[in-house]
Amino acid sequence: MAVWAIETPVQADTIDSLIGNTPLLGFRRVTAHLPENVQVLAKAEWMNPGGSVKDRAASNIIREAERAGKLTHDKILLDSTSGNTGIAYAMIGAAKGYRVKLFLPENISPERSAILRAYGVDIVYTDPLEGSDGAIRAVRELAAAEPNTYFYADQYNNPANWQAHYNSTGVEIWEQTNGTVTHFVAGLGTSGTLMGTGRRLKDYNPDIQVVSLQPDSPFHGLEGLKHMPTAIKPGIYDEHLADRNIGVSTEATYAMARRLAREEGYLVGISAASALVGALQVAEDVAARGESGVIVTLFPDNAYKYLSESFWKE
Numbered sequence: 001m002a003v004w005a006i007e008t009p010v011q012a013d014t015i016d017s018l019i020g021n022t023p024l025l026g027f028r029r030v031t032a033h034l035p036e037n038v039q040v041l042a043k044a045e046w047m048n049p050g051g052s053v054k055d056r057a058a059s060n061i062i063r064e065a066e067r068a069g070k071l072t073h074d075k076i077l078l079d080s081t082s083g084n085t086g087i088a089y090a091m092i093g094a095a096k097g098y099r100v101k102l103f104l105p106e107n108i109s110p111e112r113s114a115i116l117r118a119y120g121v122d123i124v125y126t127d128p129l130e131g132s133d134g135a136i137r138a139v140r141e142l143a144a145a146e147p148n149t150y151f152y153a154d155q156y157n158n159p160a161n162w163q164a165h166y167n168s169t170g171v172e173i174w175e176q177t178n179g180t181v182t183h184f185v186a187g188l189g190t191s192g193t194l195m196g197t198g199r200r201l202k203d204y205n206p207d208i209q210v211v212s213l214q215p216d217s218p219f220h221g222l223e224g225l226k227h228m229p230t231a232i233k234p235g236i237y238d239e240h241l242a243d244r245n246i247g248v249s250t251e252a253t254y255a256m257a258r259r260l261a262r263e264e265g266y267l268v269g270i271s272a273a274s275a276l277v278g279a280l281q282v283a284e285d286v287a288a289r290g291e292s293g294v295i296v297t298l299f300p301d302n303a304y305k306y307l308s309e310s311f312w313k314e
């Protein structure tokens with residue numbers, strides 16, 4: 001009788017090995033007005049095991065802290081997050097046996113808090129009116145008061161955040177486009193995605209244009225994105241890296257989220273829809289100049305955590 005070898009399974013503590021190498025998506029209808037020599041592509045980051053781009057940053061932050069001896073099993077992993085980084089910490093923490101405590105603005109989507117509770121995270125809610133900055137201020141106080149109890153991951157100031165993208169996202173985009181990428185467009189939250197991917201792509205080819213996206217007003221519905229002029233500036237954010245910055249409106253984003261679901265079959269999250277609004281603007285400018293281009297953006301997550309938003313009903 002033949003004995004079949006079982007493929008080596010992924011063990012929980014090697015869940016990191018499933019992160020990254022996400023597919024590159026193309027479009028038909030939302031790009032139908034563009035000439036053939038102007039291509040728009042997006043990385044499907046919801047394919048990561050925790051469901052978002054933030055698996056990349058969280059896993060690298062944890063790996064670097066373990067390597068430096070800052071995160072040990074007697075410490076609690078502590079941070080503030082608008083949701084996705086928290087979900088990534090929660091998943092990896094559970095897989096590797098670390099306790100996780102997170103500070104979140106109370107108005108994060110009910111789906112996100114439910115996921116965090118399901119993973120067994122200790123959640124502290126902060127004033128919704130103060131947004132993610134209120135959560136940052138509160139978590140800093142606790143980290144300073146009890147340094148021996150917690151490992152403060154500090155995603156806004158931790159270089160392991162942008163380095164995750166320098167060593168993965170940027171390399172993948174270069175390889176998946178065979179080095180033809182001309183523009184990289186991404187929204188700014190902690191700015192890790194834009195900083196790390198942008199730096200790597202510029203190292204490959206300094207002519208690649210890096211475009212950052214922000215909400216066009218301090219009062220917006222673009223969960224995951226920061227209006228930098230009125231927010232606490234992340235320590236890892238270098239405003240001089242991007243060649244261009246585009247302000248994206250909440251209304252245009254919601255309309256794009258509906259179009260992507262109904263016309264392309266991509267049920268993406270809010271900041272992903274913003275990313276495509278920005279990428280299309282860049283693509284239209286390239287086309288208007290009569291140039292060719294390969295414009296790559298990134299879809300941080302899918303819509304599952306935002307289905308309670310009323311804009312889907314329109």
Ligand SMILES: Cc1ncc(COP(=O)(O)O)c(C=O)c1O
Pocket residue numbers: 052054082083084085187188189190191192193194223224225269271272300301
């Ligand atoms: C849904 C979503 N979009 C965009 C971002 C921004 O990514 P980054 O923090 O790398 O700037 C985040 C970050 O938390 C996010 O959760």
